[in-house]
Amino acid sequence: MSGVPAAVLFDIGDTLVERPAVGPGRRIADALGLPEESARAITRLVFREPFDSPRALAERLRSELRLDVAPEAEVATIWRAQEEEPIEVTGATACVAAARRAGARIALVSNIWSPYFTGFRRACPDLLPLVDSVHLSYQGGVPKPDPAMFEAALAALDVPAAETVMVGDSLEKDVLPALALGMRAVWLVRSAAQRDVRPNGCTVARDFAEVERILGGASA
DSSP states (O other), X not given: OOSOOSEEEEOOBTTTBOOOSSOHHHXXXXXXXXXXXXXXXXXXXXXXXXXXXXXXXXHHHHHHTTOSSOOHHHHHHHHHHHHHOOOBOTTHHHHHHHHHHTTOEEEEEEOOOHHHHHHHHHHOTTTGGGOSEEEEHHHHSOOTTXXXXXXXXXXXXXXXXXXXXXXXXXXXIIIHHHHHTTOEEEEEOOOGGGTTOOOTTEEEESSHHHHHXXXXXXXX
């Protein structure tokens, strides 16, 4: 990878901030004693639709899952936890700042729900002012790997795919859809076992210090 890109798109969960091992759909389903099918349905719902409060989500779950009562207490507990749990990955803000200083436009492109984005803002208060455009699944209604969110980011930044780099932790949701649109990609992989997988157009990085070097034009 050579030359500073015109734009860099960053994923959020497990890229800029650490992500819990269990996602919100599974956590809510477990709290309610619901099966895996319900966990998937809850995940689809919270990642595709905006909810402004635990009460609003609980009422929707009561209707969607045909529950006897709205599970407001259980949802509120997980909602608050997701607001508090995000922790910045070491070097994340510094990397975004370096890309911005080098002249790249910056966008966030992430599958996320409302309270976790609140937690991200708390965990990375100096990062959002560096960002030109934000594209989140719960606001746009279409999660990655659907190309729609990537295309919206490219349009908002007014940059061509060929001059854009996607940085993310997921091969399936970040790297491959970006490559399919003609972007380059930096796959942030902390597991040594995965680092031998390098699709064409993708560079593998172990941490944000390495991502920063790659975006600055160094080879991995």
